[in-house]
Amino acid sequence: MDIDLIKAFCKLAEKGHYGLASQVLFISQSALTKKIQRLEKDIGCKLFERGIRGTRLTKAGTILLPEAKRLENNFDTFKVLSKNVSSGKCGQLKVGYGISSYQIAPKYIYSFKKNYPDIHVTLDDIPSYKQVNMLLEGRIQISFNRIPISHSLVSIPIGTDRLAIAIHNSIIIDDHHIFDIIKDLDYMRLTEERGPGLAIQIKKYLDEVNLNLYVVREAKDILTLLSMVAANMGYTIIPLSAKLLTLDQIQYIDLPYFNTKWDVGIIWNKSINDPIRDNFIEHIKEELCNN
Known part of the structure; x- marks a missing residue:
């Protein structure tokens, strides 16, 4: 069943006159008459009675009108929704x-x-x-x-990010002797499975400074890793952006030399x-x- 026939039915029921309804629909009266006749044929019953002053709904038309309005409104909603979906707005x-x-x-x-x-x-x-x-x-x-x-x-x-050491606040850091200070502390890291890109970045850096760190503990997520640092269980090397998740007990130290940044x-x-x-x-x- 054509939605245009439903719209014609609803508009004629609203205006009660073929001339007025056809003007709103921007079609001729004869075209509107044909639409109503087609709809009545599809349904199998008469929807309107014509009189001298216009039209009025039959009993069948009165019963069907609320459902026809619902179909019309749903169709209009569907058109708007489909347009929003196709344009990426919904x-x-x-x-x-x-x-x-x-x-x-x-x-x-x-x-x-x-x-x-x-x-x-x-x-x-x-x-x-x-x-x-x-x-x-x-x-x-x-x-x-x-x-x-x-x-x-x-x-x-x-944006960019870079490597930094996350270490407990109680440890006094000399920027010029970072590696001398951390050499006696436990090194902790995020598992390579959880952060393979980070693991590669850290390895590049450690190779550059000719440093081999023994991993004492690993964590499967960054919050657990930082919690261990906050508990003074050791230090870690992580992206400086993780500072946003930090606890008050942690300080972040920029690493010297190169290979510490990435886009x-x-x-x-x-x-x-x-x-x-x-x-x-x-x-x-x-x-x-x-x-």
Whole structure:
């Protein structure tokens, strides 16, 4: 059944006159008459009685009108919804992030949601290598991750991060003799499985300074690792951005020399068509231009 026939039925019932209804619908009276006749034929009963002063609903028309209005309203709602979905203004955005984007990711998502309130955003803390696989498989739409990447993905740099030592506040640090101070302390780290990118970055740095650290303890998440540092169980090397999660008992010390910095950006799979993701990317580009 054609929705235009339902609309014609509702409008004629509202106006009670073929001439008035046809003007609102921007069609001729004869075209409106044909639409009503087609609808009556499809339904199998008469909907209107014509009189000298206009039309009035039959008993069947009176019964069917509320449902016809509901169908008309639902169709209009569907049109608006489908337009918003196709233009990326409504739907779901799945985002992955990691240690280096604890501050960056929420900031951009917050400003994006103000402009696109009908988009439901999910934000999950996911290891960097898993984010890449999930992008390739289409299980997430955006990744906040270290760049560059070696896969067929696209990225935009939005910030930087660097390595730092996290150590208990009670330990007095001399920036010129950091390694002399920590050599007698227990070294703790995030498991390589949880942070493979971080493990590679730390290894590059340790190779540069010709330092071999013996791992005494490992943690499967960054909060547990920092809790052990806060308990003065040892020290760790982590991204400076993790300072946002720190406890009062922890101090952060920049590491000397090179290979301590890396770029952080948003990454996506351009081979997948996704208007919601594209709107998010354009939003971030605008934010970067304005800052």
